[in-house]
Amino acid sequence: MPSLKDLRNRINSVKSTQKITSAMKMVAASKLKKAEIAAAEGRPYAERMERMLADLIATMPNRTVAPMLLAGTGKEDAVMLVVVGSDRGLCGGYNNNVLREARRQIVELTRQGRSVKLLCVGRKASDSLRRDHRDRIVDTLENVTRDGADYAPARDLARRLRTMFGDGEFDVCYLIYNRFKSAVAYEVTVKQIIPFPEPQVAVGGEGGRIGIEDARFSSATYDLEPSEDQLLGALLPANVAVQVFGSLLESYASEQGARMTAMDNATRNAGEMIEKLTLTYNRTRQAAITTELVEIISGAEAL
């Protein structure tokens, strides 16, 4: 049976924890609002970029001259996984979600006999992966999304990926990140960014051929300036940067959402705990008083 003093201390400590979690919840909620807007405002650029690339690629029937970022290296042996997590914890299953998928992919790809490299965004991601896949981690980027996602770090990361790709360090690159759905929901997404996944040209027609003919017809009317090679050469790298940026935006919003939910739960649990402890405290106090009374009365009777 804990003493009254112990119980009082316990209650106070849970109360101060509750204050912290509820403050963290508020902070996450306000950050989430901003992050949500940022994620929504970032989408138009990515969408239009993709539409433009799809239009452009449809004008290129001759794939032999396509740049590497589109055509790939012709192999799929070395795979680069960019795992986007967070720098800080206390955000529920946010990181675990991404990490579980990353581990699954590593096992699956290794089983197929491919080599896997990892590039981690966020300290939490690398801390965990370092335990069992230390030698696969190429590098870890920290503090990329400290106060929201910025375009500049995304562009730098994309440039780095392109250089590594150019140097033949990997053949295919996937992004693994949490896609934001709502404040309480996010979804692990695996997206191929290098080489550019070929758009599904055959949307309407059954069997690819008709679709491709259609696409070629519609895009044959496009004037291109300077030339399609140069345009592709400029658009493809820009697209990698945009995709990376998009994943950072989505991740950041998901992280704030996850943290808000986790902290909300923690605050509620602390409340329940306080209630239970207070009940025990009062009972113990009452029991002590009763014992004392009984002692006094029986003492008086004995006289």
Next chain:
Amino acid sequence: MAETILLEIVTPVRLMRAQEVHLAVLPGEGGNLGVLPQHAPLLSSLRPGTIDIHDDRMKVVDQIFVEQGFVDVTPERCTVLAEEAIPVSDIGRDYAEERLKRATDALMIAETFGARQGAERELRVAEAMVAAVDAYHKRRQE
């Protein structure tokens, strides 16, 4: 024939403009591009420079500086994708000159090929920005 065309200016962080315009003049890679309603489909890259938005009497009503990008034109719309876009009226002369100075310095100390390339690109942007600001003030004085 439609009298206006939808001009969209999009940057990675937001959809900056979406408005109906009578004529937009864009800084195409190979020279300025005038885009009128019902323009033939066109894909082009852009050099750093200003987008001039004209009203129905072909007077420039708005100027937006874009830092390199792409444009996708169809008869109904004209979508500009730029890494950075800012109204020329919001650019301070000091800011533009400061940027030009920094770019010039960066080019001088650039050692690797990559750094040199980056600095050259930045220099091009800064030069275009200074030119845009100058042109803007000159026009204002007239």
